[in-house]
Amino acid sequence: MSDRKDLLRRLMRDLGLGETVQSLVAGQLRDGAGGAVLLEDPYAQIELARYADCGAALSAEACEAAAAAQKEWVAGHSAAKRGDVMQDIARAVLDHHETLARLEALVAGKPIRDCRVEVAKVAEMFRYYAGWADKLHGEVIPVPSGHLNYTLREPLGVVFQITPWNAPIFTAGWQIAPAIATGNGVVIKPSELTPLTTVALVRIAEGAGLPKGLVNVLCGLGPTTGQAAIDHDAVRKVIFVGSPETGRRVAVAAAQALKPAVLELGGKSANIVFDDANLKHAALGAQAAIFSGAGQSCVAGSRLLVHQSVHAELTDMIAAGMNGITLGDPLDEATEVGPISNGRQFSHVSAMIDGARNEGAKVRSRDTTPDTGYFVPPTLLSGLESRATAAQTEIFGPVVTAIPFADEEEAIAIANDTSFGLAGAVWTADVGRAHRVASAVRAGTFWVNSYKAIHVSSPFGGSLNSGFGRSSGSDALMEYTSPKSIWLDSGKTPMIGFGYVS
Template sequence: MSKVQRGNISEYLPADCMSGSTLWIGGKWEAASDGRTFDTVDPATGNPIISISRAGAGDVQRAVDAAKIGAKVWAELDGMQRAGIMRKAAELIREHRLALGALDSIDSGKAISETSGRNTDGAAGMFDFFSGITDKIRGSVIDMGPKKTGLVEREPYGVVGAISPWNFPMTNATTKIAPILACGNALILKPAEQTPLSALLLAHLLDLAGLPKGVFNVITGLGAEAGAALVEHPDVPKISFTGSTATGRRIAAAAGERLKSVTLELGGKSPFIVFDDADLDTAASGAVTTVFMNQGQTCTSCAKVLVARPLLAAFIEKCKERVAKISIGDPLDPSTDLGPIVSQQQLDRVNRLLSEGVAAGATKLALSAKYSPMVGGCFIAPLIVTDLDPASSLAREEIFGPVMSVSPFDNDEEAYAAANDTEYGLAASVWTSSLARAETARRAINTGIVWINCVHTLSLNTPVPGRKSSGLGSEYGWEAVDNYMRLKTTVTMFGDYKGLF
């Protein structure tokens, strides 16, 4: 394959998937038990792609049964054996980068240059990184005196339910799959109903890598049906979810009723602060990158831009210059920078928030991006808005679209107050040439990530924690191990035990 062709995905997916059997359960492709399906839609054209199995509670039960068997087999392999399989998976992901990228681009509207490049490298890197952890997970011994030994061990949960989002389908799926497997668990992945296709090819590749049957299972379906059944299942003691804060709250509530452990990577309303001593050119480049990459559909997007008042006009002009170089159009064209919004529903939401913001006094600034929308697609051109009412929905809600809000501030304390005036606490980006100001800023801003003179600069060993309504737990890095293993304490006494009675 040298060029991706729209409407010809049969060369990218296993043959059985093309017939509507998109449930990967116990190492086999299955249809939903009641035969229901739904169509996945190409957001660049509005046309259906293929029919996807619509799993229900009975299908989730089948997947849980398979995962329970797979977990036992996986647990019998030592860390080096698991590492070998995971490294092979990384190799296969790289070998199939164009197919994986094509599926994500057709399914989500992401630019093929990104999905078959940086996104695929990140997915393969996840398996490489966590393959190095499998044989390094350790416990500890506690000194309890001369005749007792306390042993603390980390054990896998057994079966983990993973629910991944649509904005980075392959990347966010592997962010869960790799550490869950490295920690010795089996898992059931429920990909977003808008973007299930790359998960199907991942299942095939993991099978080719030698992963035992039942260790990895894929349930395609709707969140309110398949996702809810997975969260509520009594034999799934751990849930990992990435998505909206509203859905995360519902999952946390349901898990709380059942006393399940949850990891939640949720939304954000992240600030981007440009102080009066910042390098304006690099700051503008960073702002345009964070706000408009992936059409603004990035949870760590720092789209709440706060600029020192004396720099405001010049900063906006520099952003306009950079936006003019962005090409928006067919995501399968290698020269395209940005494609469409993932769905009509999401596009409608972005437009609603814009309308509400304008009604509350916001001003939309004309930009001159290279905008070539496809007929029937969910396209929207990048926007900058000013004069934003801080109480409006546009100012307070996560937009998840290519909209940069720019507001001035007059002193540092005002900037920190505006940055923290949100229910979210995922990320922040600060631009300054002062070390003292940078150190003050990272302490004053209440977020899990603070970037200083950079943005979206992460590595596989860098944890991504959320605060407030942005989530629970941390993904990436060694810290992810704490998400997917639980502690067990054993006390052994080799003297004479003397009870209380």
């Protein structure tokens, strides 16, 4: 497997990263000062590299660099110029499209076909927010006092972003683009397990004209590197994408520092199929909803709610289709589903399947998996109640729990019988029912006769254990700006309620 290590070094050199994993601070690649962090190939199950945790001192340097660069980004670049730079970044990302996709596939274990799509979407994110850069404005408010009252939307200053291992470059673009479009500096900490494409993305952006130090990448651990950034005085807001458990810790740390947060957390999304739906389309949609990306998606359709009259037919269709899915090396063009991204998550998913079996679930899985890699076969669980552990806990793997329902009211009740509120879908030929269900199910994103259609122009986020705040669309611009209200007394005599002049 030494050829995979050689490939990693070659890809890193091609992207200007050298041959060791380093943080990017003030435009310079820097070694950390903490304990060793391992990068593992989830397919070959070999060590790809080791690097030192960034640590508190370098984290502080990154925050200070972002603060200095942010002032120049706003003072030295008009809003239109900032948009021009972001357009150049989008083009530069596409110039490195294949190299970025291959690096992502190798380290994160995502199929190369998926990685190519996600890199293209990152370019799209920069293009989209580039268009917004010179269109942010306030409003004039007709206050009754006779003042001229107007508002401005100002950048926060420096924001700290924490992104996950399941979609590293996608979530990096998802967060960085709106932050810099609104005039902020950024310190971003990707998962310690998948930091490389984020570093590469920012290096490419700097080569395209992004001021050095405006976006800094910390390669390291949450309790050390991440905590130091949250505590730094320059940081004005914290954005976290990841699990509810870690999100709670991040939210507490931010609150203790009196800083607001945006949390984009997990989900246990209900994919609802009525008896009048096109079952072939619904089956294909259900497979894509849970098996694509090896189920490692916050919006995965992990609860399949099926009308009792077609429950057996639909689940049989899905189970039969599992053997037609191609599992394999993420770098192989034919691979549709790669391995679980890391050993810890593989153990969690495997334990959840075992637990469901012990609770009485009927477990149907794909017959075979590759001989190497953290592979969990596409799996369908049936025979469980809505309150079963597997139906309530985010598994974050290619495992779907199928639950029958009798009517529309029960379907909605089961869909909302969870502590999450991120996404959901309904499959039906009844337009009225589609709108009723979409309105009644608690979800920040909801699809009708489709699944996983996401675009940077549309708001994304959830409620309850799925977090709070929005991280795309024009709503994200509000998360990265602060309104300022300005009052100008236009009268001949100032309206001063109380004063003293000697």
